[in-house]
Amino acid sequence: MSRGRARPPDQAGAFAEAPVDAAREVPHYHGHRERLRARFAQGDTLPDYEFLELVLFRSIPRRDVKPIAKALIQRFGSFAEVITAPAELLMETDGIGPSVVADLKILEAAGRRLARGAVAERPLLASWSAVIDYCRAAMAFAPREEFRILFLDKRNRLIADEVQGRGTVDHTPVYPREVVRRALELSATALILVHNHPSGDPTPSQADIRMTRDIVGAAQPLGIVVHDHIIVGREGHASLKGLKLI
Structure with a gap:
């Protein structure tokens, strides 16, 4: 079969795509995510925007989150100020929706609970x-x-x-x-x-x-x-x- 002709239909009846370079199928930010996770695992001290990226990786799995993290830090000032910012202001940033806000607010609540645990019963x-x-x-x-x-x-x-x-x-x-x-x-x-x-x-x-x-x-x-x-x-x-x- 020549490269210019379509491949036979698959079992579902759709025409399968011609093979492409596997490297081009992987978004450019995937390598960055793994490198950042590795730095975190090694105990590196990360700037606020990179620490925020780690949080956003799970909330936004199919998008480059570095620009979003930087935009949030630029607007609110720090990691702590981002997670404590009002939901309606967070959602004014492109890429931030209700589900992402919910994840940030869970993180805020977890931080408060950890801090409260340090003062309770003593x-x-x-x-x-x-x-x-x-x-x-x-x-x-x-x-x-x-x-x-x-x-x-x-x-x-x-x-x-x-x-x-x-x-x-x-x-x-x-x-x-x-x-x-x-x-x-x-x-x-x-x-x-x-x-x-x-x-x-x-x-x-x-x-x-x-x-x-x-x-x-x-x-x-x-x-x-x-x-x-x-x-x-x-x-x-x-x-x-x-x-x-x-």
Whole structure:
């Protein structure tokens, strides 16, 4: 049979294609995927966009994901900011749909659960670095301010972790009486206050300082100790106790 003639039909009745170079059948990015996986397996420190590629490999199996990963990092700033970004903003990037967003949000939730596991069932004051890591994982990259309270028992073990309010990009209303009332409901004897600064700068404002002192003043007569007020942001964290502001 000459090369210019079609091959006989196969069993399904369709004409089989003429043989082609196998190398041309493999998308160019397949080799890149294997090399990147190998680097990860060897313990290489990957930049954020390559680490994001590893996640997107499974979510988007038949497309070169490097441009997508780079576009996401360019828009949101870091790996952490990508996975914590609002779903509607993520889907404005070409190639990102609901299923990819779902995978990213599962990863976000997994990170928070891992961080929470490091502080659960142990005295928090003895695991302060884990507390900071947990607070950053939970809030540092949120697009709006959130005010969170860690309620502790007399052994400084975590009773509950609750978001008491969500606000705008630079303000969350906090009511000291409500904070104390909730502590009494949970039989908490100590609190750690936490909130985020979406601007990225964790430096406490005068309003932050006043609000903290108001809560301390409301809690102290009832035997409830405020151990600290932690402010987290993309650029780090600040402790009002460490700054001797409470």
